[in-house]
Amino acid sequence: MKLNLKKYIFTFILLYTLVPINAQVIGIRDTILMGSKFKITLVDNDSISVEKNINKAIDEMIRIEKLISDWIPTSQVSLVNQNAGIKPIKVDQEVFELTERAIYFSEITKGAFDISFAAMDKIWKFDGSMDTMPSKADIEKAIKNIGYQNIILDKSNSTIFLKKPGMKIGFGSTGKGYAAQKARECLTHFGIKAGIIDASGDMTTWGTQPNGKAWKIGITNPFQRYKMADVLGMKNAAVTTSGDYEKFILIDGIRYSHIINPKTGMPSTGLTGVTVIGPNAELCNGFSTSIMVLGKEKGLELINQQKEYAALLITDHGRIIKSKNYRKIKKNLLK
Template identity: 45%
Template structure:
């Protein structure tokens, strides 16, 4: 039987679906996945002064912080992503000055371009210093902050999937607010059917496709934005300019791993259509669908919608 459970975790809606012999068995397994996601949230959150992320940020400009191997490995992978995207992905975005881009209804005008650029001057992944021998993380400049908003949900989905597989779940889906990882098959033996959200109407889909042992992540300007002078400005900030990215409504990444899918969606948005697609086309086993502001759809060469 297929059993689903919805929980609010990491500030997002998680839906965990597993196939098992009965509801009790499925619930027990799902609870293991929920505990794993809560464990990751405690590690990565910036909203608790007990998290390792908080400690790293508190010591910015002062001293390195020793971190668990798991967190060190995640930050290492983030740094690698920053290098290959030339900074379009950068976990030091946490240092952005929030007074410019709070994306609430009170925001009625754009900030001065120079002030906006100054607001992102602490964003620079090269100032995150990793010591592999001692497993320490050091933020070179005072006021720097890291955050895992661009990769955390995908990482949690991937780790929850791993926990479920370790505990005998052969088929299921972990859906972390649209960043999802699916494995195995439906009860009828068919692959899972996944829908890609229509950026103009979030409750509907513009395309569906079948996957197994695959992950999908979508980043869209419909998630959080403001309208100024009849133009939409999304919550995705270009770390080089300090201004929101425009021109793209949504980016969907299809990959083998939910962490990678989640992490690539934002930098492709920042890069823009031409550069973003060229970048994805150089990566093996990764597909991309982009919808621009005029609802035109663009597909990477290596995407396989079957």
């Protein structure tokens, strides 16, 4: 859902608490960024400092949003989309590298992950306005504009060119994880030794609680909301969840996920949720989205090849499946 940025971008303080513990405070603030709910939790020396540093984190994520949000007409990604089939567009190095990493996911998933899926943005709507299935013809027409092979990168000139008119790219799959990661880097640069950036389920943590204990993160079980699928102890690590149980549409009693298979133009099936754990929120997000599209067998095959990342899968029938290195990586979250 794309929220009105002018209305929400500066609606920062929805929740703000200060809890004195061991001569430190924990500051918590909710905000809306990238059309989603974000929560920033910081451990700092006093209330004034924690407020200023939360502002720094939000400013950094707004900066990223202005670069990559495809619904902001002046963003670099929007300019790339507006010039599809016309000319290459010069972009900042971080936008170029973000695109490079997205194409890497396309290559290792053989197109199950593809940022050019944004060409489907007018076919499926998850804002409550859609009550009928899109036509087969509309889906097939949009699919013709999907294909990471047609995203042309020129590293020497730092340009991105979409070969086919009508193509679009979008970072809904990795953008929030990237924003969370960059906010963490920003805050550690300013000396903040502990906190959590929760970008609507894409979370990165560092340091510990003021009492020295690790942060505790629960993984929701959509089939048993009163019981967690797992509880993670985390210090310097990331966790992201992709799923169809919070953002979906119902048509004729059938639930359709907001995660679209770029090859078919249809919502992903077979898995209700995928949680990925590892060192980097952006990459965790890329893997969780990819696994949702790939399904159980191919998704496990992908994540089992990763040395630093692991996954917990919840099938449509409520079965919980963990990748082979899940326990090992879970222990690494405490380092």
